[in-house]
Amino acid sequence: MKAYQEKAQALDALMFEKTTEYEIGRRHLANMMGEDPETFTDEDIDTAIEYLFPSGLFEPRARPLMKHPTEVFARKKVAEFDETGRPFHVLFYTGLPNYYQVLHDLSEKVRELDSFSDRMMQYNIHKDPERTLNVGGTEWVKKEQLEDILLEKLKDKQYEFFVRSMNRLLDHPFSYRVEEFIMKFRKHVQISVIHKEIPKLMFTAEGTPYMAAVGRRKTSTASVTVYGRGSGKISINGEDLLYFKYIQDREQVLFPLQFSGLLGKVDVVADVDGGGFSGQSGAIRYAISMAVRSFVDEQMMEKMRLAGLLTRDPRRHERKKPGWKGARAKYTWKKR
Amino acid sequence: MGRGLWHRGIVSSSNPVQSAVEPLEKLQESSSDAITEQMAKSLKYPDFFKVAELFTVEDLFNARVHLGHREGSLNDHMSQFIFGSRLSHLIFDLDQTATLLREALNFTAHIAFRGGIILFVGRIPQHQVMIENTAKECGEYAHTRYWQGGVLTNSTIQFGSVIRLPDLIIFLHTMNNVIYEHTAIRDAAKMLIPTVGIVDTNCNPNLITYPVPGNDDSAASISLFCNLFKAAILRGKEKRKELLGVH
Numbered sequence: 001m002k003a004y005q006e007k008a009q010a011l012d013a014l015m016f017e018k019t020t021e022y023e024i025g026r027r028h029l030a031n032m033m034g035e036d037p038e039t040f041t042d043e044d045i046d047t048a049i050e051y052l053f054p055s056g057l058f059e060p061r062a063r064p065l066m067k068h069p070t071e072v073f074a075r076k077k078v079a080e081f082d083e084t085g086r087p088f089h090v091l092f093y094t095g096l097p098n099y100y101q102v103l104h105d106l107s108e109k110v111r112e113l114d115s116f117s118d119r120m121m122q123y124n125i126h127k128d129p130e131r132t133l134n135v136g137g138t139e140w141v142k143k144e145q146l147e148d149i150l151l152e153k154l155k156d157k158q159y160e161f162f163v164r165s166m167n168r169l170l171d172h173p174f175s176y177r178v179e180e181f182i183m184k185f186r187k188h189v190q191i192s193v194i195h196k197e198i199p200k201l202m203f204t205a206e207g208t209p210y211m212a213a214v215g216r217r218k219t220s221t222a223s224v225t226v227y228g229r230g231s232g233k234i235s236i237n238g239e240d241l242l243y244f245k246y247i248q249d250r251e252q253v254l255f256p257l258q259f260s261g262l263l264g265k266v267d268v269v270a271d272v273d274g275g276g277f278s279g280q281s282g283a284i285r286y287a288i289s290m291a292v293r294s295f296v297d298e299q300m301m302e303k304m305r306l307a308g309l310l311t312r313d314p315r316r317h318e319r320k321k322p323g324w325k326g327a328r329a330k331y332t333w334k335k336r
Numbered sequence: 337m338g339r340g341l342w343h344r345g346i347v348s349s350s351n352p353v354q355s356a357v358e359p360l361e362k363l364q365e366s367s368s369d370a371i372t373e374q375m376a377k378s379l380k381y382p383d384f385f386k387v388a389e390l391f392t393v394e395d396l397f398n399a400r401v402h403l404g405h406r407e408g409s410l411n412d413h414m415s416q417f418i419f420g421s422r423l424s425h426l427i428f429d430l431d432q433t434a435t436l437l438r439e440a441l442n443f444t445a446h447i448a449f450r451g452g453i454i455l456f457v458g459r460i461p462q463h464q465v466m467i468e469n470t471a472k473e474c475g476e477y478a479h480t481r482y483w484q485g486g487v488l489t490n491s492t493i494q495f496g497s498v499i500r501l502p503d504l505i506i507f508l509h510t511m512n513n514v515i516y517e518h519t520a521i522r523d524a525a526k527m528l529i530p531t532v533g534i535v536d537t538n539c540n541p542n543l544i545t546y547p548v549p550g551n552d553d554s555a556a557s558i559s560l561f562c563n564l565f566k567a568a569i570l571r572g573k574e575k576r577k578e579l580l581g582v583h
Contacts, residue, residue, distance in 0.1 A: 085499070086500070091468070091481075095484055095494060
């Protein structure tokens with residue numbers, strides 16, 4: 001045991017020495033940078049070293065660094081046995097004492113519940129439906145969360161075994177008796193659907209409500225302003241709807257207004273750039289739909305979402321590949 | 337008298353005779369030299385902790401320790417401990433078992449007396465909880481889980497720092513789940529750690545320092561063995577507190 005004690009003392013001495021060196025180094029750096037040594041944080045040390053000792057090396061881990069000795073040297077293992085070398089935990093030699101302790105407790109609880117249910121069977125009491133454990137809205141902790149609870153690194157198989165064993169305990173008809181133990185390893189699921197904030201209507205100097213939005217399609221960008229209390233005027237890059245030569249493009253522009261019933265009730269002013277007529281009309285359509293959200297109630301907005309008006313079309317031009325005729329099309333295959 | 341005992345050089349299988357050595361007294365000063373001297377004196381007794389009175393052959397019989405496996409699975413090294421077979425089921429010679437168990441318990445108690453670390457090992461799931469509880473109740477350690485390769489032979493890297501290895505390993509089951517011998521038997525022999533092991537008819541007692549032939553499959557027999565080892569360890573620790581003044 002002398003060897004162990006000597007090693008422990010040597011480690012303590014080393015840590016003390018390195019910590020004092022670290023503190024002195026930190027004060028030096030603070031003075032070099034002209035900062036206050038008392039309030040020089042770890043991040044300040046990193047920036048100071050980057051500035052004072054610039055390194056041309058590519059790999060970040062090869063560059064000079066100065067970290068507190070606890071991050072570089074010892075881990076918390078030193079506290080796991082006393083000065084005679086005897087470990088504190090019964091299951092220390094398994095390598096994962098906390099994890100296996102949980103499994104041990106689990107087995108004990110299953111036995112307890114089995115003996116309880118045997119006794120209840122004598123009185124002909126089976127499962128009590130009113131007192132069943134309710135775990136609605138919760139799920140088992142994830143592997144990372146379990147590792148945080150136990151402070152031990154686990155393998156996937158060990159985590160899966162843990163979950164299967166806990167499920168076995170949970171499925172026991174009298175599991176409500178060990179609710180506290182089970183709930184330690186269950187996390188509440190956040191059932192909040194992320195509602196996107198719909199921007200509120202803005203007002204001009206005259207008092208007309210308006211909403212601006214930006215839409216993109218292929219390589220076109222459209223910035224659109226929809227004015228309420230209007231008469232259905234549409235202006236695209238200064239021109240009216242006849243900016244688009246083809247009927248399909250004009251329909252694309254009008255579709256969100258027609259769908260939401262605002263066709264003759266709002267004015268639209270659009271600036272569009274980039275791409276061709278199809279991309280530009282799609283961009284304007286998307287921008288109008290996003291602006292119209294502020295004019296319209298939730299139900300109509302849900303209908304618009306289902307109609308596909310609120311989805312930004314992600315399709316882009318796919319490149320041609322060498323040896324192929326196009327992006328996907330291949331040249332005629334000849335058997336011989 | 338069984339061939340097994342003859343091979344081990346044990347002359348008589350009856351209870352050992354108390355020799356005329358004066359009893360140990362409590363230490364007045366607890367210097368390390370005095371402690372070492374006390375420990376050396378305790379070795380002069382054949383049964384210092386009186387572990388012989390912890391059980392009788394009848395207790396072993398009632399706990400079904402004498403029941404072995406079938407004839408076909410007999411390990412040749414175990415044939416010296418077999419009384420015979422009945423309807424092709426092998427029966428252990430409980431006289432030999434009793435003597436060897438007393439040896440093992442005596443050794444265990446001495447290790448506990450000297451403050452050694454004792455590790456209980458066993459790999460059968462039905463008895464895992466029982467073994468872990470036994471270890472807890474006598475303040476020692478248990479490993480009834482998957483045995484990682486470097487626990488004894490590569491401990492510094494396995495545990496991240498220099499640790500103290502067990503001074504005795506007690507095997508409640510020498511076989512693994514998977515019908516192979518437990519790795520710890522070979523590793524303990526490599527690291528010069530003495531072992532005590534309950535060996536059944538299909539087990540190989542070769543590398544075990546203090547084999548105890550007996551049944552390792554019934555809960556009753558494992559429970560009996562756990563209680564006996566626990567009692568021996570607690571006796572050793574009691575004497576340690578009393579005579580050496582060390583906690």
